[in-house]
Each structure stands twice: as structure tokens, then as C-alpha cells.
Amino acid sequence: MGDMIHFPQEEPDFQAALSTSMVVFGFDGVDLKILLAKSTRPPFEGALFLPSRYLKANEELLLSAKKMFNDLFGYDNPSMVEQLRAFGQVFRHPGGRVVNIAHYALVNTDDFRTEEWEHHGMHWVPVNEVPDLAFDHNDIVDYARERLKRRVRRRPVGFDLLPKEFTLGQLQNLYEKAMRKTFDKRNFRKKLFKSKLLVDLEKKSDGSGYGQHKGSQLFSFNDEAYSIMTLKGYDFVF
Amino acid sequence: MGDMIHFPQEEPDFQAALSTSMVVFGFDGVDLKILLAKSTRPPFEGALFLPSRYLKANEELLLSAKKMFNDLFGYDNPSMVEQLRAFGQVFRHPGGRVVNIAHYALVNTDDFRTEEWEHHGMHWVPVNEVPDLAFDHNDIVDYARERLKRRVRRRPVGFDLLPKEFTLGQLQNLYEKAMRKTFDKRNFRKKLFKSKLLVDLEKKSDGSGYGQHKGSQLFSFNDEAYSIMTLKGYDFVF
DNA sequence: TCAAAAGTGTTGGGGGTACACCCATGC
DNA sequence: GCATGGGTGTACCCCCAACACTTTTGA
Numbered sequence: 001m002g003d004m005i006h007f008p009q010e011e012p013d014f015q016a017a018l019s020t021s022m023v024v025f026g027f028d029g030v031d032l033k034i035l036l037a038k039s040t041r042p043p044f045e046g047a048l049f050l051p052s053r054y055l056k057a058n059e060e061l062l063l064s065a066k067k068m069f070n071d072l073f074g075y076d077n078p079s080m081v082e083q084l085r086a087f088g089q090v091f092r093h094p095g096g097r098v099v100n101i102a103h104y105a106l107v108n109t110d111d112f113r114t115e116e117w118e119h120h121g122m123h124w125v126p127v128n129e130v131p132d133l134a135f136d137h138n139d140i141v142d143y144a145r146e147r148l149k150r151r152v153r154r155r156p157v158g159f160d161l162l163p164k165e166f167t168l169g170q171l172q173n174l175y176e177k178a179m180r181k182t183f184d185k186r187n188f189r190k191k192l193f194k195s196k197l198l199v200d201l202e203k204k205s206d207g208s209g210y211g212q213h214k215g216s217q218l219f220s221f222n223d224e225a226y227s228i229m230t231l232k233g234y235d236f237v238f
Numbered sequence: 239m240g241d242m243i244h245f246p247q248e249e250p251d252f253q254a255a256l257s258t259s260m261v262v263f264g265f266d267g268v269d270l271k272i273l274l275a276k277s278t279r280p281p282f283e284g285a286l287f288l289p290s291r292y293l294k295a296n297e298e299l300l301l302s303a304k305k306m307f308n309d310l311f312g313y314d315n316p317s318m319v320e321q322l323r324a325f326g327q328v329f330r331h332p333g334g335r336v337v338n339i340a341h342y343a344l345v346n347t348d349d350f351r352t353e354e355w356e357h358h359g360m361h362w363v364p365v366n367e368v369p370d371l372a373f374d375h376n377d378i379v380d381y382a383r384e385r386l387k388r389r390v391r392r393r394p395v396g397f398d399l400l401p402k403e404f405t406l407g408q409l410q411n412l413y414e415k416a417m418r419k420t421f422d423k424r425n426f427r428k429k430l431f432k433s434k435l436l437v438d439l440e441k442k443s444d445g446s447g448y449g450q451h452k453g454s455q456l457f458s459f460n461d462e463a464y465s466i467m468t469l470k471g472y473d474f475v476f
Numbered sequence: 477t478c479a480a481a482a483g484t485g486t487t488g489g490g491g492g493t494a495c496a497c498c499c500a501t502g503c
Numbered sequence: 504g505c506a507t508g509g510g511t512g513t514a515c516c517c518c519c520a521a522c523a524c525t526t527t528t529g530a
Binding site: 184186187190191194207213214215216237238 | 518519520521522527528529
Binding site: 216 | 483485
């Protein structure tokens, strides 16, 4: 009652801990997946959860998430790590209050340092097959999927997810998985071509890329158009 | 390096404090405003900032924000208090780390308990005239305005902001202020009428409501259509 | 030979956008 | 009478949505 107006004078309660979890969306050419960790030691052996860490009291929120991204993937991805929001309701740690500042990122699954992390139980799981996770991490995943859906609608997203050279089948497949609906092939192509986002590489896939049909046309993104549309946004209405 | 995969075993650092600030958008019939507090005592005398409070270690994030809303307005508004995100970069408290979980809310300015709060320096300021604020509160306001813009685009928002009976001029004015662009009067009306959101009250304003032109038609919202569109969303494309 | 994906055009309808004038009110 | 806002209809054009068949490849 009236507490808040004393804000600058009032004393904060320095007893909470901060953690950050990351929903890493990865595309392998066919499926949209997220990265999960599995605890391999007691007392939480077998528990699945999002890649997470506790923050030191002096760590920046976003920088900490980007550092975690770099640990996992070995490179920086300045644009595609974003905060989702704070989750503080469900997780109760016996030692006290923990608030989780969740983030998400988009990658191509090939970029994951599999060999370095797999013995820690890190692995990809298709977004439609995410099992029960520890803490409130299922809520975080759900929230991230909604955010991704909205993002796909307003900005191009393929650049970080697809291989450098991709087919229209892969692109449509990615959009359908992210937006959880199907599109008419002809209308999808028409819209993409009109957007000037795609560069026709004038060669055909040899079928070696996962999810690529041999003989289908290869494309890459027009960096300039992609940047502009990332900044200005657009409407991908279907 | 590899910290995050020990998450369940690792020890949290219980040294951070949590605060919550609220961007309260209010409409008075003409202007879209936000509520600011002014510190009236040293050592921060004169500093302007968002209504804020520190959280106790056992308080829920959203409930705490809703409680603050109730303190300010004297009623509960379950649907229109939402979390924005966590802000942790700028504010440095001498006592340690503080992370601010910001929220926003929509109200009609008439609902504000002015008499109870004005001697604490609480007052409305038009969104276009927000001065420099303490801490990183300007960042929070900017973020909230972007969120409001997106929300107006996808869901009806007038219900919480407008008086029970309002004119189309007021409604259009509100949408223009929130979305920071102007609309063609005839097209705006056509779109709203088509949406079935409006109920023609079949009476005209006597000009006593602030921002109401005498003689213009009064409307209210169709509760049912409003609820459905709040749940399902739509596209307000202009 | 069979299944799966690639590739390709047209049509109709709905809706976004642009645009101008008269009336009512208050000062 | 002058300024401000209220109220009203039409025409164009773009783009979304629906729709089917042939070809290539691999199993």
C-alpha cells in the first residue's frame, strides 16, 4: 500500500538469484528443433531442461545469454539472441528465489559443436516432440514458439536457420514448421519472388544436402534486401 | 565455459534484488498519456520515474504488478496488466544488482485516484512529451510504446482506455496516437463498422465528455465481439 | 511402376487506398 | 462568418486464395 512511490528511497531486498535459459531453435534441413540438455549426474539424473546457467550478480542479461550462445556454437550471433521475458512463477529453488530471464536464438543445427557437448547430454529435439521438462521450461518453450511465429510474420528468419544454399522446398518447410500451418506452393513462391529476398543461384541441388531434393533449384538470400526487411519489417500474410 | 550444463547442480548467487516498474497508458479523451512519479524528498528530490517498487523475495512477478495497479486505481484489471521484459543493463544501485521486471497497463485516466496520489508527485504526461527519467526508465517507456503499437494492430484496445460511451473521433484519435500515424476518416469508419465491434447507442454527445464534439454519434463496444477478437486476434492493417 | 517433390498460370473477389463536399457547432 | 470536427460513397488496383497437371528422381 503505497510502497512503490518510495522507490528511490526504499531499500531493495538483495536475496534473489538470476538464471538465464535459452530456447535455441535449429533447422537441420527438414525439421525445426530445439536444443535440450540432460542432467547426467545425481541428484537430477535424467532430467531434461533448456541450456541454462546462473548469473553472477554483475553480469549483463543479454551479454550473458550471448556468451552462452558462443560457448555452444563457437561464434557470435549478435542479432539473433533476444530476450523473451522473465519467468519467475514456477521454479522454486530450496535455497531461495530464482528468476529466470529467458532468451531465444536461431541457428543452423550444423553449427552446433556436437562432439564437444553430446557427452553432456545436449541434443536436438523436434519442436513438436518436446517432452516434459524440468522447472517451468515447457512454459518458456511455448512462449518462445509464439514469439517465433510472430517474428516469422514480420521479419525474414531463414538466414540464420537455413544452409547458405537452400531449396524453396526447404524454405517453405521451415516457414510451415515455424508458423504451424501449411501454405499453397505456388502462392508461397509468388510471394517470395516478389519480395526480392531470394537470389537464384542458377544451379541445381545434387541431393547431398539433408532435406534437398536432387535437381531442385538452389537459392540464397539477397543480403541487402534481407537487412532492409529485418530492420523495417513487412507483413507475411497467408 | 560450460557453466550452463551444470545448471541443476550449480549454486545460484542469491545477491540480486528485483523491482517492477509499470508503464500505465491512460487516455483522457484527447491525449494518450503515461503516469509518472516524482520524488519529493532527498536524495532524489525532483527525479521523475515510473511507478515502481521493490519485490520481496517471495512475491510473484505478475501478482506484484497487479497489486501495484490496484493500489493506484482501486480496482483489479486482470487482463490488462502484462509483463514487458526484464531490464537489467543500466540501473546500478550502490547496494548491488537490481533487475527490473517491467509491466504495462491500459486505463482510462478518470480511474486514477488523483486525490490520493497527487501529493506524492504522481501525474499524467502525454506520451510525446515524456522527459528524461531516472534510471533506464526511458528505455522501458520506448519498449512499452512499441508493444502497444503491436497490440493495437492485433487486438482491440479501446475498452480499457476509452470512456464507456465514446465518439468515433475519440476512437480514431486514440488509434492514431497509439500507432503514431494518421488514418483516413472514411476508411477508418468503414473498417470499424465491418468488424462489428461497435454498438451504435443511437444518441448524440452533449459535448460534456472531454474530447467529445457536441452532436456526434455515441458508441460503445460490443462485449461479445470484443472478447472474441481479444482472444483470436485480427489484423488492423492500415 | 510407383511415390514424392519440383515446377508452373489464371481467375475471382475482397479489401486497402485515395479522394471532396456539405452540415452542425462554438467562438 | 469562420474554424473545427462530423458525416458520407465511389472507383481503382493490388494481392490473397483457390485450384491441377506434368516432369524428375529415387526406391
